[in-house]
Amino acid sequence: MPDGGGCQMLVRAIPNTLEKLAQIGDATAFEPAGDLPESERRGRYQSHSLAECITNVTTPRGKMPVLKTMITTACERNCYYCPFRAGRAKTKRVTFTPDELASALDQMGRAGHVDGMFLSSGIIKGGVTTQDKIIDTAEIVRRKYRYRGYVHLKIMPGSEYDQLYRAMQLADRISINLEAPTQARLEALAPKKEFTRELLNMLMLAAQIRREHPHERLAGSVTQFVVGAVGDTDLELLSLSSRLYQQAGLKRVYYSSFSPVEQTPLENVAANDPLREHRLYQASFLLRDYAWEVEDLPFVGEGNLRLDLDPKRAWAEINLRETPIDLMTAERSQLLRIPGVGPKTADAILRIRRQTHLTDIGQLRKLMRAPEQAAPYILLDGRRPAQQLPLF
Numbered sequence: 001m002p003d004g005g006g007c008q009m010l011v012r013a014i015p016n017t018l019e020k021l022a023q024i025g026d027a028t029a030f031e032p033a034g035d036l037p038e039s040e041r042r043g044r045y046q047s048h049s050l051a052e053c054i055t056n057v058t059t060p061r062g063k064m065p066v067l068k069t070m071i072t073t074a075c076e077r078n079c080y081y082c083p084f085r086a087g088r089a090k091t092k093r094v095t096f097t098p099d100e101l102a103s104a105l106d107q108m109g110r111a112g113h114v115d116g117m118f119l120s121s122g123i124i125k126g127g128v129t130t131q132d133k134i135i136d137t138a139e140i141v142r143r144k145y146r147y148r149g150y151v152h153l154k155i156m157p158g159s160e161y162d163q164l165y166r167a168m169q170l171a172d173r174i175s176i177n178l179e180a181p182t183q184a185r186l187e188a189l190a191p192k193k194e195f196t197r198e199l200l201n202m203l204m205l206a207a208q209i210r211r212e213h214p215h216e217r218l219a220g221s222v223t224q225f226v227v228g229a230v231g232d233t234d235l236e237l238l239s240l241s242s243r244l245y246q247q248a249g250l251k252r253v254y255y256s257s258f259s260p261v262e263q264t265p266l267e268n269v270a271a272n273d274p275l276r277e278h279r280l281y282q283a284s285f286l287l288r289d290y291a292w293e294v295e296d297l298p299f300v301g302e303g304n305l306r307l308d309l310d311p312k313r314a315w316a317e318i319n320l321r322e323t324p325i326d327l328m329t330a331e332r333s334q335l336l337r338i339p340g341v342g343p344k345t346a347d348a349i350l351r352i353r354r355q356t357h358l359t360d361i362g363q364l365r366k367l368m369r370a371p372e373q374a375a376p377y378i379l380l381d382g383r384r385p386a387q388q389l390p391l392f
Contacts, residue, residue: 064115075122102140116150127158228272235303320377340373
């Protein structure tokens with residue numbers, strides 16, 4: 001990410017739009033945009049720094065500095081968790097025209113400060129009108145400035161089919177954020193949003209558009225949940241995540257830990273434990289990449305994951321302690337159940353065992369980072385591997 005001094009020089013070069021961008025700072029910090037959301041820098045709202053608008057994001061095109069901003073920080077909706085909700089006095093309301101934002105991206109790109117854009121917005125005059133402004137910005141960026149960099153666009157609640165299709169043509173990725181896993185949870189979080197018609201159906205529609213236009217390069221879809229504000233459970237969140245991976249072809253699901261914001265109805269609700277967010281991501285990847293079913297996940301209590309163990313190891317403690325998996329005979333799907341074994345390691349085990357017998361844990365050091373993680377749950381050619389006893 002460029003240093004703040006370079007950004008300040010750019011502000012002086014094009015004062016109006018970039019000074020306005022600096023006023024809203026990291027307004028979209030609560031909206032992850034890349035493939036490694038937990039590593040994205042988190043800051044304060046409205047820090048009055050242009051550098052705070054730029055986030056290092058891991059995208060399908062690689063890691064890059066991305067301009068994350070909004071068409072407007074004004075909003076007519078009253079989402080209970082959101083710093084931009086209608087009537088919140090602490091929020092500075094700043095609005096851009098599509099031309100302003102497109103020009104700013106072009107200038108920042110030419111200066112070497114950004115390689116991409118994530119564009120969101122508050123809602124003014126309805127979702128359709130706001131979506132038009134987001135699309136207009138992307139149209140100008142792509143056509144007038146011939147920009148070929150990474151673009152991630154937010155889809156507004158209530159957007160129309162043609163808007164969704166055009167956004168998917170212009171962007172590399174689109175976000176349709178569900179915020180909650182059920183209508184009842186959403187009503188407690190964002191009472192003016194309609195769960196099925198405005199949000200869930202749009203995710204399904206994006207999948208339909210991709211099926212209808214198989215030869216076009218269309219954006220992939222992602223969604224986001226606000227975790228821990230209104231009693232949502234991991235079982236609810238992951239059950240819907242699994243359905244969306246299978247039926248809507250989602251690239252990923254974001255889980256954003258709730259953090260209370262002053263002058264909102266939820267300002268006195270305790271912040272969600274960030275470790276819960278981390279466990280949700282781990283479980284989500286098991287569903288997306290490891291062919292797990294929701295029923296496989298080791299929920300406890302009222303439908304939440306353990307915080308003290310990652311979900312794969314928690315499952316292994318229950319299922320593999322007494323019946324370990326033999327690396328010499330296991331199928332690939334069985335290997336992927338072992339803690340510390342991912343797709344690449346599983347494939348490497350399948351290759352090497354055709355050439356030699358795996359009889360010693362030392363052989364595994366060439367295949368995986370920490371074979372000790374797997375040791376309690378495996379057999380090597382029919383025998384449990386020797387493990388070093390702890391000294392204390």
